[in-house]
Amino acid sequence: xxxxxxxxxxxxxxxxxxxxxxxxxxxxxxxxxxxxxxxxxxxxxxxxxxxxxxxxxxxxxxxxxxxxxxxxxxxxxxxxxxxxxxxxxxxxxxxxxxxxxxxxxxxxxxxxxxxxxxxxxxxxxxxxxxxxxxxxxxxxxxxxxxxxxxxxxxxxxxxxxxxxxxxxxxxxxxxxxxxxxxxxxxxxxxxxxxxxxxxxxxxxxxxxxxxxxxxxxxxxxxxxxxxxxxxxxxxxxxxxxxxxxxxxxxxxxxxxxxxxxxxxxxxxxxxxxxxxxxxxxxxxxxxxxxxxxxxxxxxxxxxxxxxxxxxxxxxxxxxxxxxxxxxxxxxxxxxxxxxxxxxxxxxxxxxxxxxxxxxx
Ligand SMILES: C=C(O[C@@H]1C=C(C(=O)O)C=C[C@H]1O)C(=O)O
Numbered sequence: 001x002x003x004x005x006x007x008x009x010x011x012x013x014x015x016x017x018x019x020x021x022x023x024x025x026x027x028x029x030x031x032x033x034x035x036x037x038x039x040x041x042x043x044x045x046x047x048x049x050x051x052x053x054x055x056x057x058x059x060x061x062x063x064x065x066x067x068x069x070x071x072x073x074x075x076x077x078x079x080x081x082x083x084x085x086x087x088x089x090x091x092x093x094x095x096x097x098x099x100x101x102x103x104x105x106x107x108x109x110x111x112x113x114x115x116x117x118x119x120x121x122x123x124x125x126x127x128x129x130x131x132x133x134x135x136x137x138x139x140x141x142x143x144x145x146x147x148x149x150x151x152x153x154x155x156x157x158x159x160x161x162x163x164x165x166x167x168x169x170x171x172x173x174x175x176x177x178x179x180x181x182x183x184x185x186x187x188x189x190x191x192x193x194x195x196x197x198x199x200x201x202x203x204x205x206x207x208x209x210x211x212x213x214x215x216x217x218x219x220x221x222x223x224x225x226x227x228x229x230x231x232x233x234x235x236x237x238x239x240x241x242x243x244x245x246x247x248x249x250x251x252x253x254x255x256x257x258x259x260x261x262x263x264x265x266x267x268x269x270x271x272x273x274x275x276x277x278x279x280x281x282x283x284x285x286x287x288x289x290x291x292x293x294x295x296x297x298x299x300x301x302x303x304x305x306x307x308x309x310x311x312x313x314x315x316x317x318x319x320x321x322x323x324x325x326x327x328x329x330x331x332x333x334x335x336x337x338x339x340x341x342x343x344x345x346x347x348x349x350x351x352x353x354x355x356x357x358x359x360x
Pocket of ligand 1: 030031034035047048049050052053056080081082084085
């Protein structure tokens with residue numbers, strides 16, 4: 001390619017960038033008009049609309065003809081919306097910290113980077129911060145494809161008045177990060193208990209003698225390992241980078257397709273978008289066929305259940321509550337009827353939220 005052609009292409013790129021610059025600012029202006037109209041009507045609570053944002057992203061993905069992938073388009077436009085919204089007021093989002101956790105990555109993936117982030121110690125602290133209004137939204141892990149449910153989140157959902165307003169799925173890549181130069185030098189390996197569990201086979205094969213120490217998060221593990229040359233951490237890229245800890249071996253998780261689902265917590269369920277999920281918790285007195293009977297309305301209305309999980313009931317020993325995820329919104333006519341019928345049969349039925357299915 002000659003220098004002239006290269007220059008001509010760069011000039012074209014500059015022109016395109018000028019047009020993009022004008023357009024994103026024009027978009028920010030339009031979003032500000034919507035915000036002003038909402039404020040004039042006293043609809044402050046409508047300021048952030050997860051349902052509308054999901055629709056914006058789905059429409060763009062459908063229209064996308066490449067060469068950028070749908071995932072790239074989603075990521076770019078999420079950041080555009082995030083910046084537009086922050087122009088009015090950055091959302092206050094609490095998450096399971098400290099900085100560098102996978103939960104932070106999930107929060108940024110969902111809300112974009114133009115938020116006011118509040119890293120907190122512990123799932124319970126995240127719930128409390130949103131319940132008290134200290135943060136408008138919260139992000140907590142709920143399920144890992146290798147390790148199963150995060151039971152603390154389920155138990156806390158049962159007692160909370162918060163609603164699930166969104167979900168985020170994140171591929172989880174765990175790395176062995178350490179200042180040690182060779183594996184035999186490592187005598188201690190820190191991680192969150194989920195990180196240790198997700199890498200169990202790798203650890204048994206490559207570091208059978210090292211002590212495994214469970215700490216509050218993979219980020220905390222990276223911090224501890226950065227201060228001890230005989231220690232390593234199982235942690236994310238972000239956590240290792242934050243504490244300047246070299247990655248000795250990347251991607252050591254046992255399941256190649258290791259991913260974690262996170263929930264976004266807020267105060268009000270978003271309206272239906274046509275592609276939604278509903279989470280609920282139900283219980284029925286313990287008797288033969290009890291659960292089957294309770295779920296019968298779902299089959300009758302042709303509803304799709306994507307998850308069924310039992311947890312010990314806080315009410316009594318050997319009593320259980322069931323966490324259920326369904327496709328659809330609680331206001332969709334069939335789901336509404338099915339929930340009504342289930343309510344008649346159940347000793348407990350609590351809707352935990354209806355929310356747009358994750359767009360990624
Ligand atoms: C602009 C609006 O408000 C917010 C900003 C959005 C955007 O930038 O597209 C979308 C939904 C809301 O979170 C709206 O409700 O349309």
